[in-house]
Amino acid sequence: MRNICFFFQIHLPFRLKRYRFFEIGQDHYYYDDFQTEDRVRNVVEQSYLTANRTIADMIKSSNGKFRCSFSISGVALEQLEQYAPEVIDSFKELAKTGSVEFMTEPYAHSLSSIFDHNEFEKQLKLHSNKIEELFGKRPTTVFNSEMIYSDEIGEIVSKMGYKAMLVDEAKYIMGWKSPNYLYSHSYLSKLKLLIRNHKLSDDIAFRFSDHSWNDFPLTAEKFIGWISSLPEDEKLINLGMGYEILGIKQHAGTGIFDFLKALPYHAMEQQINFILPSEANKKLDPASNLSVPYPISWVGNDKDLTPWTGNDLQQEALNKLYAVGERVRLCQDKALQRDWLILQSSDHFRYMSHKDAYNTNYDSPYEAFINYMNVLADFLERVDAQYPTTIENEELNELLKTINNQEKEIEELENEIKKLKTRKAKKTE
Amino acid sequence: MFGWEFPPHILGGLGTASYGLTKGMSQQQDMEISFVIPKPHGDEDQSFLKIIGACNVPVVWKENNWDYVNQRIGWIMHPDEYFWLRNGIKYDFTRIGTNDLGCIDFSGRYPENLIEEISNYEAVASVLAHQMNFDIIHSHDWLTYPAGVFAKQISGKPLVVHVHATDFDRSRGQVNPTVYSIEKRGMDSADHIITVSELTRRTVIEKYYQDPQKVTTVHNAVEPLPNADSFTKTPRQDKVVTFLGRITMQKGPEYFVEAAHRVLQKTKDVRFVMAGSGDMMNAMIDLVAKRGMADRFHFTGFLKGRQVHEMLAESDVYIMPSVSEPFGISPLEAMQVGTPTIISKQSGCAEILSNTIKTDYWDIDAMADAIYSIVKNPAMYKSLRELGREEVNNIKWYDAGLKVRAIYNDVLSHYNK
Numbered sequence: 001m002r003n004i005c006f007f008f009q010i011h012l013p014f015r016l017k018r019y020r021f022f023e024i025g026q027d028h029y030y031y032d033d034f035q036t037e038d039r040v041r042n043v044v045e046q047s048y049l050t051a052n053r054t055i056a057d058m059i060k061s062s063n064g065k066f067r068c069s070f071s072i073s074g075v076a077l078e079q080l081e082q083y084a085p086e087v088i089d090s091f092k093e094l095a096k097t098g099s100v101e102f103m104t105e106p107y108a109h110s111l112s113s114i115f116d117h118n119e120f121e122k123q124l125k126l127h128s129n130k131i132e133e134l135f136g137k138r139p140t141t142v143f144n145s146e147m148i149y150s151d152e153i154g155e156i157v158s159k160m161g162y163k164a165m166l167v168d169e170a171k172y173i174m175g176w177k178s179p180n181y182l183y184s185h186s187y188l189s190k191l192k193l194l195i196r197n198h199k200l201s202d203d204i205a206f207r208f209s210d211h212s213w214n215d216f217p218l219t220a221e222k223f224i225g226w227i228s229s230l231p232e233d234e235k236l237i238n239l240g241m242g243y244e245i246l247g248i249k250q251h252a253g254t255g256i257f258d259f260l261k262a263l264p265y266h267a268m269e270q271q272i273n274f275i276l277p278s279e280a281n282k283k284l285d286p287a288s289n290l291s292v293p294y295p296i297s298w299v300g301n302d303k304d305l306t307p308w309t310g311n312d313l314q315q316e317a318l319n320k321l322y323a324v325g326e327r328v329r330l331c332q333d334k335a336l337q338r339d340w341l342i343l344q345s346s347d348h349f350r351y352m353s354h355k356d357a358y359n360t361n362y363d364s365p366y367e368a369f370i371n372y373m374n375v376l377a378d379f380l381e382r383v384d385a386q387y388p389t390t391i392e393n394e395e396l397n398e399l400l401k402t403i404n405n406q407e408k409e410i411e412e413l414e415n416e417i418k419k420l421k422t423r424k425a426k427k428t429e
Numbered sequence: 430m431f432g433w434e435f436p437p438h439i440l441g442g443l444g445t446a447s448y449g450l451t452k453g454m455s456q457q458q459d460m461e462i463s464f465v466i467p468k469p470h471g472d473e474d475q476s477f478l479k480i481i482g483a484c485n486v487p488v489v490w491k492e493n494n495w496d497y498v499n500q501r502i503g504w505i506m507h508p509d510e511y512f513w514l515r516n517g518i519k520y521d522f523t524r525i526g527t528n529d530l531g532c533i534d535f536s537g538r539y540p541e542n543l544i545e546e547i548s549n550y551e552a553v554a555s556v557l558a559h560q561m562n563f564d565i566i567h568s569h570d571w572l573t574y575p576a577g578v579f580a581k582q583i584s585g586k587p588l589v590v591h592v593h594a595t596d597f598d599r600s601r602g603q604v605n606p607t608v609y610s611i612e613k614r615g616m617d618s619a620d621h622i623i624t625v626s627e628l629t630r631r632t633v634i635e636k637y638y639q640d641p642q643k644v645t646t647v648h649n650a651v652e653p654l655p656n657a658d659s660f661t662k663t664p665r666q667d668k669v670v671t672f673l674g675r676i677t678m679q680k681g682p683e684y685f686v687e688a689a690h691r692v693l694q695k696t697k698d699v700r701f702v703m704a705g706s707g708d709m710m711n712a713m714i715d716l717v718a719k720r721g722m723a724d725r726f727h728f729t730g731f732l733k734g735r736q737v738h739e740m741l742a743e744s745d746v747y748i749m750p751s752v753s754e755p756f757g758i759s760p761l762e763a764m765q766v767g768t769p770t771i772i773s774k775q776s777g778c779a780e781i782l783s784n785t786i787k788t789d790y791w792d793i794d795a796m797a798d799a800i801y802s803i804v805k806n807p808a809m810y811k812s813l814r815e816l817g818r819e820e821v822n823n824i825k826w827y828d829a830g831l832k833v834r835a836i837y838n839d840v841l842s843h844y845n846k
Contacts, residue, residue: 020794021801022695316808354783354816366786369809370802 003275006068008243011109012076013347024378044084047247052090054257059099062264067099067274071143074107095135101276104128104139110344113153115322141277147298151186158191164281169198170296170303180234181287192281196240205241209254220262228270307356308349313369431573453826468537483553487515488522489531517560522552550576558583574615587620587844594755625756626777650826651761660742660766667700668804671744676707681750681790690720691797704729742766764821769813784816
């Protein structure tokens with residue numbers, strides 16, 4: 001039996017406010033709450049609520065046969081909790097049906113998997129905790145920010161105990177291989193890889209309402225027909241996209257929601273199942289292993305990291321930011337920790353791209369850079385105020401250990417004094 | 430074509446643009462250009478077009494022998510041409526003061542009696558229109574519109590006017606009625622209007638009430654700088670931020686001073702240079718003194734020729750906060766020598782440049798922020814320097830010339846039908 005594995009991604013960055021250089025050292029609040037809220041409400045009303053309702057209907061009318069999974073970044077969850085709690089509730093409802101799985105990703109939708117592995121692990125844990133707390137189940141599948149994957153990243157994820165990871169279909173990685181099988185990590189066979197079917201996913205995400213497309217209009221029947229006409233042994237079709245595609249890129253008027261609703265019926269008619277990532281990796285056997293020596297992402301045709309790291313501005317910003325990673329993790333300051341997370345969202349770097357500044361709120365990459373660097377300068381000053389850069393990391397570590405162990409040591413010494421006192425008392429008796 | 434300036438003797442951007450455009454157009458094999466200017470100096474580059482000096486065109490019939498004419502103007506115009514043009518005198522212009530050759534003495538600058546010089550230019554145009562053979566008349570800027578209009582009336586050939594600036598740009602809205610009426614009449618009579626930016630195009634449509642169909646934007650380009658690598662940057666401790674241009678209301682010098690003040694409050698190792706001269710220079714010196722930053726703020730006076738590029742190349746940032754700039758060629762020149770630029774959104778060149786920082790001219794905070802970022806972040810400097818240079822080297826006059834040609838073809842195909 002053939003299986004469709006649907007997954008959706010949600011991420012919303014905290015937008016930075018216009019932060020001028022003369023505010024460095026004066027103002028430590030970096031966010032444009034109005035813009036952030038406006039964006040959240042907009043996407044919630046146009047997309048998430050309707051889409052959630054549609055999916056709930058689909059699950060109900062198919063008796064739980066329709067299944068799909070989500071990856072919602074930690075910062076997006078925070079924004080939803082604050083500005084649109086009804087969406088969180090509706091996700092909780094979906095979680096209760098048992099037909100929906102929540103995956104994990106770096107909490108801040110960060111590029112930490114490339115620049116700071118300790119941070120990457122920390123954010124995965126943080127996010128898994130958050131998902132467990134909200135939806136009651138600890139994720140086992142990783143959907144890295146922007147689907148970034150390489151053998152190295154797979155290794156970290158596998159060692160942390162996660163079972164599966166989602167990877168995009170990059171032609172130069174797959175070669176002649178079909179995405180419609182389960183694969184495994186290049187040398188750690190425990191970690192399974194689900195490959196997003198690039199063509200079929202984009203048929204829905206980008207071409208659905210394109211009148212100049214040969215296959216317009218796309219109906220559920222036609223779409224399922226394509227899947228069922230694939231070679232017999234291709235068992236797993238992974239379809240993934242940004243959740244806001246439903247309702248924004250493909251707005252309600254295009255009929256996208258009706259298209260979705262019709263999918264389960266036609267799929268069942270063709271003996272096609274819906275499956276969750278965690279089920280896929282249990283039910284199916286990997287066809288082979290897959291080697292990805294260099295990191296790939298799910299953006300553009302090149303599927304590389306250049307939208308975030310491609311130019312000098314981005315490199316500079318990322319290097320400056322991640323240079324203090326270790327230090328920030330040593331800090332206890334809650335506000336600093338939180339800013340650290342939010343400043344890592346990949347979006348800030350994407351806005352600095354000359355070729356692909358998707359969803360930017362700046363007039364040019366240069367403006368994005370100026371603003372971000374001003375904020376970062378203030379942030380770095382705060383980090384420096386906690387732990388001056390003149391002290392080496394290792395030295396700092398030692399000092400911190402001494403400080404943190406102080407109490408223990410005092411306690412031990414006190415105990416010793418007590419013992420000695422009692423001994424002395426006994427002697428005098 | 431009627432122009433007012435032609436390199437190497439230029440007073441503003443008009444001459445540079447005229448040169449670049451005609452040179453770009455001359456690369457089209459079937460294009461022959463005669464360029465009329467009031468007073469040539471004889472050292473103009475005539476390899477790709479023919480320069481006609483209005484001061485050597487007779488407008489009043491005077492009997493002179495060949496040798497005398499040769500002795501008088503032979504160094505710049507062939508006497509046979511003089512006699513041939515003399516046959517084009519059809520009207521009586523004796524009321525205009527002429528010299529012994531029947532020619533008018535033009536200053537070729539922007540003198541007090543500019544309006545008189547403009548109408549004298551018209552007289553020259555009538556002679557040329559009667560005598561010469563051409564397909565189209567192209568007038569550069571308002572000074573030459575009357576000449577173009579007159580030539581059109583006489584020859585019946587179509588007229589294209591090229592708006593390099595309008596009086597609204599020069600005066601921040603306080604237009605001179607005489608200038609406006611000359612501009613308006615020129616545009617009304619034109620068969621097509623070329624503007625140097627969308628910004629100017631909108632002004633032409635909204636303030637001069639022109640039919641949008643008849644107005645097309647052809648952005649300026651920049652001549653490649655053959656010796657770009659010969660301009661080097663001396664390593665120095667302080668960063669240099671430069672304003673270069675006429676120090677007049679139109680160029681927004683006071684915003685530069687205020688932005689400098691903001692930057693200096695935060696950091697000390699930056700110097701500011703205001704190069705050029707103009708009627709607001711003394712006011713700016715006062716303002717700098719009042720802000721207490723005269724030790725960090727320098728005035729160079731008027732720069733020309735190679736000095737301009739040297740100054741640009743020595744700078745870490747070039748800034749053009751113009752309140753209204755129809756096009757603005759100097760940011761492109763700065764980019765050619767690899768200097769990062771900050772320009773106002775109210776400049777025409779902002780429409781075609783992407784590797785520059787654009788701010789509103791009044792947004793001192795944004796300007797200061799951009800300056801600070803470029804001088805403090807090597808990555809920013811490097812990006813703007815390298816990508817900017819690459820970008821500007823791809824803006825070619827040849828392409829602008831093709832657009833003008835397309836307009837000519839269009840005008841000619843509709844004319845006389």
